[in-house]
Amino acid sequence: MAHAHAHTHDPATYYVPHGTRWPILGSFALFFLVGGAAFWLNGVTVGKYVSLLGLAMLVAMLFGWFGAVIRESVSGYYNRQVDVSFRMGMIWFIFSEVMFFAAFFGALFYTHWFTLPWLGGAGDGASTNALLWPGFEAAWPTNGPANVGGAFETIPPWGLPLFNTLLLLASGVTLTIAHHALIANQRSKLLFWLGATIVLGVVFLFVQGYEYHHAYAELGLTLGSGIYGSTFFMLTGFHGMHVTLGAIMLIVIWFRCAKGHFTPEQHFGFEAVAWYWHFVDVVWLGLFLFVYVV
Amino acid sequence: MAHATTHTHDDAHHDEKPQGFLDRWVFTTNHKDIGTLYLVFSFIMFIIGGAMSGVIRLELFQPGLQWVAPEFFNQMTTMHALVMIFGGVMPAFVGLANWMIPLQIGAPDMALPRMNNWSFWILPFAFFLLLLTLVLPGGGPAGGWTLYPPLSLQGGYNVAFVIFAIHLMGISSIMGAINIIATILNMRAPGMDLLKMPLFTWTWLITAFLLIAVMPVLAGAVTMLLTDKFFGTSFFNAAGGGDPVMFQHIFWFFGHPEVYIMILPAFGIVSEIIPTFSRKPLFGYQAMVYATASIAFLSFIVWAHHMFTVGMPLGGQLYFMYATMLIAVPTGVKVFNWVATMWRGSMTFETPMLWSIAFVILFTIGGFSGLMLAIVPADYQYHDTYFVVAHFHYVLVTGSLFSIIAAVYYWWPKWTGRMYSEFWGKFHFWWTMVFVNLLFFPQHFLGLAGMPRRIPDYNVAFADFNMISSIGAFGMLITPFMMFVILWHSKKHGVKAEQVSWEGAKGLEWTVPSPAPHHTFTTPPKIDDRMLAHGDVAH
Numbered sequence: 012m013a014h015a016h017a018h019t020h021d022p023a024t025y026y027v028p029h030g031t032r033w034p035i036l037g038s039f040a041l042f043f044l045v046g047g048a049a050f051w052l053n054g055v056t057v058g059k060y061v062s063l064l065g066l067a068m069l070v071a072m073l074f075g076w077f078g079a080v081i082r083e084s085v086s087g088y089y090n091r092q093v094d095v096s097f098r099m100g101m102i103w104f105i106f107s108e109v110m111f112f113a114a115f116f117g118a119l120f121y122t123h124w125f126t127l128p129w130l131g132g133a134g135d136g137a138s139t140n141a142l143l144w145p146g147f148e149a150a151w152p153t154n155g156p157a158n159v160g161g162a163f164e165t166i167p168p169w170g171l172p173l174f175n176t177l178l179l180l181a182s183g184v185t186l187t188i189a190h191h192a193l194i195a196n197q198r199s200k201l202l203f204w205l206g207a208t209i210v211l212g213v214v215f216l217f218v219q220g221y222e223y224h225h226a227y228a229e230l231g232l233t234l235g236s237g238i239y240g241s242t243f244f245m246l247t248g249f250h251g252m253h254v255t256l257g258a259i260m261l262i263v264i265w266f267r268c269a270k271g272h273f274t275p276e277q278h279f280g281f282e283a284v285a286w287y288w289h290f291v292d293v294v295w296l297g298l299f300l301f302v303y304v305v
Numbered sequence: 306m307a308h309a310t311t312h313t314h315d316d317a318h319h320d321e322k323p324q325g326f327l328d329r330w331v332f333t334t335n336h337k338d339i340g341t342l343y344l345v346f347s348f349i350m351f352i353i354g355g356a357m358s359g360v361i362r363l364e365l366f367q368p369g370l371q372w373v374a375p376e377f378f379n380q381m382t383t384m385h386a387l388v389m390i391f392g393g394v395m396p397a398f399v400g401l402a403n404w405m406i407p408l409q410i411g412a413p414d415m416a417l418p419r420m421n422n423w424s425f426w427i428l429p430f431a432f433f434l435l436l437l438t439l440v441l442p443g444g445g446p447a448g449g450w451t452l453y454p455p456l457s458l459q460g461g462y463n464v465a466f467v468i469f470a471i472h473l474m475g476i477s478s479i480m481g482a483i484n485i486i487a488t489i490l491n492m493r494a495p496g497m498d499l500l501k502m503p504l505f506t507w508t509w510l511i512t513a514f515l516l517i518a519v520m521p522v523l524a525g526a527v528t529m530l531l532t533d534k535f536f537g538t539s540f541f542n543a544a545g546g547g548d549p550v551m552f553q554h555i556f557w558f559f560g561h562p563e564v565y566i567m568i569l570p571a572f573g574i575v576s577e578i579i580p581t582f583s584r585k586p587l588f589g590y591q592a593m594v595y596a597t598a599s600i601a602f603l604s605f606i607v608w609a610h611h612m613f614t615v616g617m618p619l620g621g622q623l624y625f626m627y628a629t630m631l632i633a634v635p636t637g638v639k640v641f642n643w644v645a646t647m648w649r650g651s652m653t654f655e656t657p658m659l660w661s662i663a664f665v666i667l668f669t670i671g672g673f674s675g676l677m678l679a680i681v682p683a684d685y686q687y688h689d690t691y692f693v694v695a696h697f698h699y700v701l702v703t704g705s706l707f708s709i710i711a712a713v714y715y716w717w718p719k720w721t722g723r724m725y726s727e728f729w730g731k732f733h734f735w736w737t738m739v740f741v742n743l744l745f746f747p748q749h750f751l752g753l754a755g756m757p758r759r760i761p762d763y764n765v766a767f768a769d770f771n772m773i774s775s776i777g778a779f780g781m782l783i784t785p786f787m788m789f790v791i792l793w794h795s796k797k798h799g800v801k802a803e804q805v806s807w808e809g810a811k812g813l814e815w816t817v818p819s820p821a822p823h824h825t826f827t828t829p830p831k832i833d834d835r836m837l838a839h840g841d842v843a844h
């Protein structure tokens with residue numbers, strides 16, 4: 012949100028915007044979002060509304076901020092160097108997301124391959140097992156020696172999860188076709204394949220929602236089902252949130268394409284979302300392998 | 306210098322600073338103003354964190370309980386660490402990065418100026434949430450800054466607040482780090498090759514990578530705490546198949562790189578200052594770069610030296626012991642190179658140089674105590690004693706904090722166009738030298754004698770050293786105010802600084818006027834290798 016500059020920007024120099032109100036709005040939004048949530052978790056009910064207000068502010072802020080950037084981009088303020096800054100920003104943001112997931116994968120591996128055998132008496136865990144939980148036998152999946160959350164069954168990998176894997180893999184392909192169409196300047200083809208990607212993503216989310224319902228209603232598998240439930244729902248849940256975000260971004264990009272944004276040479280917004288989508292894809296492959304199959 | 310130039314570029318008429326408080330400070334996208342905001346914020350946090358440490362040392366002045374309840378004492382130790390680490394040291398370095406990196410590489414600003422504003426303006430809100438816990442039911446967090454479950458989950462309101470505050474700090478740090486990487490990799494003036502960059506910029510490039518790699522892991526760890534407390538997960542509950550020790554692994558996977566996040570920029574700063582006042586190029590520039598990179602790499606594979614006594618398999622203990630000791634090698638390279646830079650230099654001892662030399666000596670003491678702690682059987686004795694407290698205060702206070710103070714004195718003339726009083730700068734230094742060592746050195750003895758950390762009362766056998774330590778602390782408490790007065794006086798009445806404020810100072814930052822104009826390098830400068838402080842160039 013540069014103050015309205017009537018004149019254009021000289022593309023030879025790096026565009027440095029002057030003055031912006033979006034970040035401080037974003038800070039208040041985050042503050043209400045998490046501050047409200049913190050009170051809410053402690054049983055103060057108004058916290059809930061403060062938190063939702065924060066969320067709404069955050070969404071509004073993001074639309075405003077990105078809107079300003081898109082307007083500047085369309086007005087040709089950004090030269091090649093600015094474009095590279097955006098690319099680096101996106102790449103390193105995705106790397107930070109990878110590390111966030113790494114923490115939860117780490118928790119899965121650690122509990123599966125270290126904690127569980129120790130609880131069962133292996134290696135240095137002999138006395139833990141003998142003194143605290145004699146008779147506990149290590150077997151994955153587990154909800155621990157105290158059977159936290161009660162008996163549960165897991166979701167077999169070769170049904171819906173496999174179907175979901177294929178959906179996401181296919182969405183990676185359709186997105187690449189769309190990208191090629193953009194480069195070849197074939198707009199209707201671009202819109203069709205981008206639309207197909209969105210549909211695949213949304214179907215994935217529906218299947219995931221159905222599966223969650225099935226797990227809670229029929230399998231007895233919940234977030235509270237010991238370590239298996241914890242890792243299962245936190246990993247797939249965070250992934251699902253990322254798919255949701257990615258799908259929203261794809262929808263925004265679809266509308267921008269429909270409005271004639273992007274050129275075959277310059278379409279960073281499209282590429283950034285595509286990278287994000289592929290990242291979400293790869294995370295799913297890891298999930299499918301380590302959460303469902305192993 | 307409004308419309309002096311003819312180009313249509315819309316920056317040209319913006320060289321005057323924006324008027325009005327909101328425009329200047331709240332809506333700003335200017336790297337210098339954002340740098341100032343970070344530094345001011347960090348200063349305030351140092352005062353708040355310092356006040357908390359004052360409470361701690363007051364209670365420990367004598368054995369017995371005299372001033373505060375044990376529960377409140379524990380809140381003070383926990384909050385002191387959180388405020389100093391996340392509110393004091395880290396934002397100070399980010400502030401210095403904001404000010405200096407664009408100046409050192411000839412860039413017009415940070416690569417992503419709006420995001421730069423957001424990175425800063427999240428922080429005040431995060432710390433408001435954190436400090437708010439002190440007045441909420443149950444008080445502040447009291448389980449230690451490391452937040453080990455199950456203890457940390459037994460707090461009152463604070464659990465959710467601390468976790469969300471840490472999330473916000475993480476978002477801020479990650480965005481700040483992304484900005485720094487993009488700036489360094491993408492905004493260097495033509496001719497400023499990677500291996501010509503000043504070491505402060507180099508160390509920040511590597512630090513930023515560490516930040517992006519580990520802050521999300523901390524976010525994950527505290528998220529698991531949150532769901533364990535409020536949503537019934539069992540990550541750290543052995544009854545459900547989880548493991549409280551796993552928290553320590555995840556936390557320290559963040560935590561050890563974190564301590565290097567707080568020291569690598571300090572390495573960069575003293576690598577700027579020592580050559581200037583030795584009037585010699587830095588000895589072994591490339592070795593310094595590679596040593597920094599090796600330290601960063603090693604910092605990812607040594608984390609469990611914080612948990613030797615937790616009950617790890619023997620093989621794990623051995624591995625983490627040897628890996629930890631390896632870090633002493635590149636660290637030794639650095640210390641050697643600083644000393645070799647001074648060797649036969651024509652040295653002068655202005656205030657920034659004094660702080661830097663003290664850094665080299667006292668940080669090395671902290672490194673040595675670190676090596677002692679790395680030895681597993683020795684650590685069985687030292688762990689969770691005051692010896693550890695002495696160790697990390699030598700690396701963090703006489704290390705990181707000293708370097709921050711050195712940097713402020715060194716670049717102050719460039720920021721404000723004024724010199725400070727050398728006499729009072731040196732007074733500030735020697736005063737601090739006396740009291741900081743009184744404060745932390747006896748803690749080595751207390752630890753070796755077996756005094757545990759994080760307790761409000763102790764055996765009378767520890768009385769003398771504790772009293773000395775507290776006297777040191779009281780002397781330290783006034784130093785921020787001393788520094789404030791020195792700098793305030795300089796700003797109002799100081800002698801005007803020259804463009805090259807220090808004889809022998811090299812680097813692009815000294816090619817712009819003092820004070821540096823609001824916008825610098827709007828078009829990239831032409832790099833003259835003779836003006837560079839370091840780099841792969843013949844001097």
Ligand code: HEM
Pocket residue numbers: 451564565567568610611629630632633636671672673674675676678679680684687688689693696697700701704705
């Ligand atoms: C040669 C380098 C170093 C070695 C070998 C080393 C080793 C260690 C070891 C083994 C511990 C655990 C002691 C225990 O809890 O029993 C420790 C604690 C600590 N170190 Fe270092 N260290 C080194 C450098 C640093 C640096 C550069 C910093 C920060 C700038 C640092 C900050 C800390 C902190 C904050 C703790 C205590 C954390 C806590 O338990 O609260 N260390 N160090």
Ligand SMILES: [Cu+2]
Pocket residue numbers: 560561564607608610611
């Ligand atoms: Cu460590």
